[in-house]
Amino acid sequence: MATATVAATAPLSNGFLLRRGPNEGAKSARGLQWTKNHRQSPSSRRFGAAVITAKFDLKPPPYPLNALEPHMSANTLSFHWGKHHRAYVDNLNKQIVGTELEAKSLEDIVIQTYNNGDLLPPFNNAAQIWNHDFFWESMKPGGGGKPSGELLKLIERDFGSFEKLCEELRAAAATQFGSGWAWLAFNPRPSDGKELLVVKSPNAVNPLVLGYIPLLTIDVWEHAYYLDYQNRRPDYISIFMEKLVSWDAVSAKLEVAKAQAA
């Protein structure tokens, strides 16, 4: 099973994208206009208008910040969620105020501003919000172990064995050069019949832009592991696989993905 790499500037390998909004996204290189649609001074927006509220919230992880100790420290969570993830949210909200993006879902903003690889400025913030929400969900206290049921069946069908999947995921995470992510993803239209695949991506890019449905992710930006593991990314990856990964969450996302693809 080959590992796919999503390059920031590579053209899409297939034309089909999931969950496009009614606008059909950006087809041409500069097709998306996200400039402000009003030329109002800030004060005029306050008069008689609704209070401007921030569009996106910083969602907390589904567990307390110290719940992943000792494998991922509360210190790390306090910076990773409390500073990095929070900054993406604050910055995206500032970027989309008064633009057409304000009316869109986060996923739609990600796909639109990916702009077929010619990234628009809000992409980094939007995708990183999405990626981090997903990352916290990919882990749980007392994680690790093995998947079961339908998920295990598909893993064994598409990778040969659970061990082979782990090998590929670890390799993808270890070899994503610079900042990025490694993913287990679901391909709803596989040409070779294999619905599950391992993908790695740089910076903020994620498999949504390839039309895949993410099932699991591990963050390999240095800020994700440096306080706890310093340069030892392979150790971080091992601990993630052995102690943190939530196969329950992956199974739940697989169910949703199969239902959508049907």
Add this chain to the structure above:
Amino acid sequence: MAFRALLTRRTLAAASGLGPNGGVATSFRGLQTFSLPDLPYDYGALQPAISGEIMQLHHQKHHQAYVTNYNKALEQLHDAMSKGDAPAVVKLQSAIKFNGGGHVNHSIFWKNLAPIQAGGGEPPKGSLGWAIDNNFGSVDALVQKMNAEGAALQGSGWVWLGVDKELKKLVVETTSNQDPLVTKGPSLVPLIGIDVWEHAYYLQYKNVRPDYLKNIWKVINWKYASEVYEKECP
């Protein structure tokens, strides 16, 4: 042609600014291998601008890994070339770019830094000082520009002050990951590179990259930058 240039000892040494120590050795197969250059100062000598803990990890772990993996990739390249295995040669390019670039860039970076007692932070005099004033208005303006571009860089990379040796002009550029400055223009020569990979500052500055950028200028070795500049623009 690129591969021959890659393997010429002189070209490599010139490109990386490697001196007699921590430079190039020749293995028994006649293939040049590289080693980690020594720092001309102690790990703690750049405090408080950059912590000793960061300097030690950065040098002994990160830079060493680039050197090790660069040597490995070059050996694999040598094998693939002697077998005439074109796909393998092409496939190795990214490993060479990552690790070779990492070695080149960090070798420059250690020379870009100096303890305050050794002149770190002292503003440039002479022809480089003049050139900065002409190109950017002032050293302060240059610093603001480099800090803004360094802070805005998404992901991992470097922010550079370079000189275009053809046009004799100073430029500020950023590169991603470990791409050397020359990937932005074949006539660009690096004068100062600032590593903005998170490993360069995270243990001390955490997410606040702008504070790292503000403080690193206290230990920037303008003397070295001037030497390189005067060589390219005599």
